[in-house]
Amino acid sequence: MTSPTVRVLYIDDEENNLQAFRAAFRRQYEIYTAPSAAEGLRIMQHIDIHVVLADQKMPNTTGVEFFKSIVKTHPDPIRILLTGYTDIEALADAINHGDIYRYIAKPWNDLELHNSIKNAYDSYVARANLNNKITELEKTNDELNRFIYSISHELRAPLVSVMGIINLVKMEGLYNSSGEYWSLIETCSNKLDYYIQKTLQYYKNTKDIPDHSEVDFYKLVNDLIELHTYSDKETKFNVDIKQNARFVGDAFRIEVILSNLISNAIKYQNSDEPHKTVNIQINVDEFEAKVNINDNGLGILKEHLEKIFTQFFKSKTHHGTGLGLFIVKEALNKMNGTINVSSNTEDGTTFKITIPNAK
Known part of the structure; x- marks a missing residue:
């Protein structure tokens, strides 16, 4: 089997270093050299480079600055920094902002540099395979x-x-x-x-397409209560909604959130409770909507409170798909909202959510 062609670009303003690099590694790799960062960038625009090496101390652009400049336009090549002097700040800056794979001191050792380039290419291949797998998984998931x-x-x-x-x-x-x-x-x-x-x-x-439309919480909540109480006439609803500001948000996800919480409040009532009650309180201002939904139902065991938002989680007393509260949490995450729950088997459950006003 033939070895894969590894394309390596070395940028250095000293011609002697470029010649030495070509002489040392021309048999192992497909070598490209450039006397400046601008020339190196021009090469990268036309050739698919796997590993790029740059000298730190160059007249117009340092190696760190060059690596910073190509992070977004050329994110795939693995970067190695060469320098003849130790500059801790420059190295820290390079690692933090230039995505540096390795730092090599000059004059370099041929074996050390060869191993570094080989390992860098292995990292390039692994990253490319991972990206391909991610693309395949996204396609399969879609x-x-x-x-x-x-x-x-x-x-x-x-x-x-x-x-x-x-x-x-x-x-x-x-x-x-x-x-x-x-x-x-x-x-x-x-x-x-x-x-x-x-x-x-x-x-x-799961769709990422945002929906920004005006939401009337009065109408939405009343419609949902009417829908969910069609087959349940025993549960009494106390609704207190104060909406003094125009609210814009993802109407579909807000409906999904409230629908699931109202449905659960009815579904998990205590059959022995003579006064089944659900309290809904909503306050809307120009910044956010705060929603409290409280019931006097079965409640949730303390050890289950951390798990109820997990996909497919079902307790012995709560039967369902295990998707409802997971969907609620995911919907809120997509709107940068939050949810908190408090519950016990004596007093029932209270959900408190906040949804930012996108207007």
Whole structure:
């Protein structure tokens, strides 16, 4: 097997050093040399360089300054700094801002420099392979998300038909005509619809495209309460919303956040509690929206509080997909929002969130 061609660029204003470098390494590497930083940059614009070496002390541009200048335009080549004197500040600056792989003192030792170039190329290859893997994973993930979205839509179409038939059966008074069969079908259909909705929320929440639209918390919260209490008439809602400023934000993600929290507040009520209650308090100003959602439900065990935002986490007392609170946390992260939770099994659970006003 033939060895890969390693393209090395050496920049130094002293011609003797350039000649010595070419003579020492021309058999191992494809060598390019430049007497100035400007000439070195011109070479890099036309040739795919793997390893670039630069002398620190050059008349117009130092090696550190050159490396700084190419960090964004040429991020891939591995950088090695050569210098005939020790300047600790320059070396620290080079490492912090120039992405320096190694520092070699002049006059160099041929074996040391050869090993440094070889190791630098290995690092170049490893980084390139990693970037390729990341690109492949991103592509695969995007294809998987599109597949999930498509399948969820395909599943929802016949499911909506089934739920429509159940409603017709109810309207015609035949719901109880076959024992518990219609009830079982309705329960399974609602559960499947819930899972599909969570899957679609998860898919849409992974999209990075921001949505900046005006949000009316009065209407949004009331619509969500009406939606989630359609099949639950026992839970009482106390709503206190003060919105004295125009609020702009990601309306879809805000709806997802509030929908999940309101749904959980209803779902995890204590069946023995005679006065099931959910309190929603929202204060909106020009800087942020502060949302408190409190219930007197089952509560969350202390040892589970750190895990509830983890993907697919489910406790023995809380049944679901394990995606709801994970989606809430991810949605808030994308809007630079925060969430805190306090809970115990006696008093219920309180979620406090803040969402920056993007207007």
